[in-house]
Amino acid sequence: MNMIQYLSLYNVSFSFGQGCSQFFDNIAIDFKVGQINFICGKNGMGKSTLLKILSGNIRSKNLQGILQIDQTLYDLQTFHDVNKPIAFVVQNFNTMLIDNYTFYKNLQFSLLSYYPSLNLLPMILPLPTFVENYKINLNIPIHLLSGGQRQILSILMVLQRSPKILLLDEPTASLDEENAKIVMNFLQDLCERENITIIAIVHHIEMVKKYAESSYFELYDDAGLRKIRSVLI
Amino acid sequence: MFNFFMIVFEQSMIYFPLVLGSYISFSLLKVPDLSLEMAYLIGAFFGGYILQIMQGCSLLYILFMVIFGSICGGMLVGFISSCITYFGNIPHLLSSIITFGFFQGLFLMISNPYISLAKFDNVFMVMPYFEQYPELLILLMINFCICCMGVYVFRTQLGYSFVIFGCNPTFFQHFKISTAYVFIMGVVIANGLAGLAGFFFAQTNNLVEVNMGIGKSLFCITTLILGKTFLYHCKNSIFMPILGVVIYFGLQQLLLHIGFDLKYFTMMQSLLVLMILLTIYNQNRVQHDQLGV
Numbered sequence: 001m002n003m004i005q006y007l008s009l010y011n012v013s014f015s016f017g018q019g020c021s022q023f024f025d026n027i028a029i030d031f032k033v034g035q036i037n038f039i040c041g042k043n044g045m046g047k048s049t050l051l052k053i054l055s056g057n058i059r060s061k062n063l064q065g066i067l068q069i070d071q072t073l074y075d076l077q078t079f080h081d082v083n084k085p086i087a088f089v090v091q092n093f094n095t096m097l098i099d100n101y102t103f104y105k106n107l108q109f110s111l112l113s114y115y116p117s118l119n120l121l122p123m124i125l126p127l128p129t130f131v132e133n134y135k136i137n138l139n140i141p142i143h144l145l146s147g148g149q150r151q152i153l154s155i156l157m158v159l160q161r162s163p164k165i166l167l168l169d170e171p172t173a174s175l176d177e178e179n180a181k182i183v184m185n186f187l188q189d190l191c192e193r194e195n196i197t198i199i200a201i202v203h204h205i206e207m208v209k210k211y212a213e214s215s216y217f218e219l220y221d222d223a224g225l226r227k228i229r230s231v232l233i
Numbered sequence: 234m235f236n237f238f239m240i241v242f243e244q245s246m247i248y249f250p251l252v253l254g255s256y257i258s259f260s261l262l263k264v265p266d267l268s269l270e271m272a273y274l275i276g277a278f279f280g281g282y283i284l285q286i287m288q289g290c291s292l293l294y295i296l297f298m299v300i301f302g303s304i305c306g307g308m309l310v311g312f313i314s315s316c317i318t319y320f321g322n323i324p325h326l327l328s329s330i331i332t333f334g335f336f337q338g339l340f341l342m343i344s345n346p347y348i349s350l351a352k353f354d355n356v357f358m359v360m361p362y363f364e365q366y367p368e369l370l371i372l373l374m375i376n377f378c379i380c381c382m383g384v385y386v387f388r389t390q391l392g393y394s395f396v397i398f399g400c401n402p403t404f405f406q407h408f409k410i411s412t413a414y415v416f417i418m419g420v421v422i423a424n425g426l427a428g429l430a431g432f433f434f435a436q437t438n439n440l441v442e443v444n445m446g447i448g449k450s451l452f453c454i455t456t457l458i459l460g461k462t463f464l465y466h467c468k469n470s471i472f473m474p475i476l477g478v479v480i481y482f483g484l485q486q487l488l489l490h491i492g493f494d495l496k497y498f499t500m501m502q503s504l505l506v507l508m509i510l511l512t513i514y515n516q517n518r519v520q521h522d523q524l525g526v
Contacts (some may be wrong), residue, residue: 098404099399109404109408113408120389
């Protein structure tokens with residue numbers, strides 16, 4: 001997979017509606033490519049909103065800003081219209097999975113949009129080799145998998161579209177310590193092997209300190225405005 | 234015995250499109266699609282109307298046109314009920330009832346409650362192969378085509394999307410497929426098939442009647458539950474509606490042969506469904522999902 005060289009977000013301003021006070025005002029972030037970028041902050045600081053803006057899921061006249069991926073500049077207001085190199089895994093990843101079907105079938109389903117309407121779906125799809133490292137039985141219904149394995153599946157499903165940037169909204173929120181560790185190791189593997197840049201919201205600062213390379217981003221409140229800063233570990 | 238099987242076979246052929254349609258909406262999409270009952274009537278009405286205005290043309294040509302017309306009639310009902318559900322944010326059961334009431338009123342406004350087709354050519358006589366059952370061969374051929382198309386569609390994006398919608402309707406928003414497209418297409422196809430079955434029934438009985446669709450949901454649920462009971466290991470197979478409808482009419486003919494009065498058959502049907510749900514389903518821990526099918 002081609003690695004991106006530069007990923008930056010700047011001049012981001014956003015309010016929730018006409019007449020509402022500014023939520024983000026001129027935010028700028030330089031992300032570290034090929035690594036896990038953690039975004040932390042208290043509840044209500046706009047972590048999920050920031051991720052939605054990045055994913056192109058917010059369509060609003062009250063949104064301004066530029067996303068730069070390598071030499072390409074994307075206007076955030078029209079970002080949802082372009083063929084995005086970004087994949088987004090929501091916090092409630094269960095909404096992305098089909099419980100009665102196997103791991104294989106779910107991966108196959110994630111490619112449905114490539115086979116419009118009446119095109120036959122191919123029966124077998126290659127899986128990334130590292131799935132085997134996480135002891136996943138590919139042929140049992142996924143409701144029998146652990147929470148961590150299900151989270152890994154949801155990530156693999158969006159990776160089928162070969163994105164360069166992966167956005168994760170609290171990937172370990174509903175997992176116990178052991179499963180959270182499995183998922184975080186998987187994400188590290190993913191960065192190393194696939195050269196993907198990951199931007200993840202995480203609440204547990206201990207986990208951030210363990211898995212972040214040198215720093216993380218923190219959203220904080222400054223006189224009613226949400227701002228972001230880089231925190232060194 | 235030959236006659237027994239032939240009657241079961243013919244009845245199954247008449248109702249198979251309806252059961253396949255209900256399989257798509259009840260079993261795959263898991264929506265309580267009562268609009269099937271009205272699609273059954275409107276399909277019969279459209280087919281009957283085309284049959285009436287095309288008298289004098291080649292029988293084969295009329296056959297194609299009435300099939301097309303009856304499917305379109307059913308699809309119209311499905312399209313309206315699914316659009317009300319999706320764009321009006323109304324539960325599908327309610328929008329089906331609204332659609333039912335609207336089309337029943339419309340039917341009575343533009344037509345008599347009873348339309349006899351006896352004075353028109355029977356399009357199924359285009360190939361009267363079996364002497365005693367002249368309609369059987371053409372019904373068999375049409376249903377064979379429907380089956381082939383069904384098998385194909387269930388292996389495509391659209392077919393898998395129906396199953397996925399039934400399991401998790403939120404899935405599509407993450408994977409660039411329109412949920413509205415999947416839902417509306419599913420209901421429209423299901424109702425189109427119901428419309429075709431409506432015409433099959435009207436043509437074989439030479440009658441389109443305003444109440445002909447009433448109670449068809451219970452019939453569909455019974456056949457699908459029968460099919461699921463015998464094929465509960467098989468996940469989402471087209472054999473489920475096929476087997477269900479054959480067993481249903483097999484049972485019906487059996488009861489008739491032992492002297493059972495068919496006016497009580499609906500009661501028997503309800504008791505049969507209840508018995509299966511309380512015994513076989515519970516023993517095998519089959520999930521009682523939407524409508525038990």
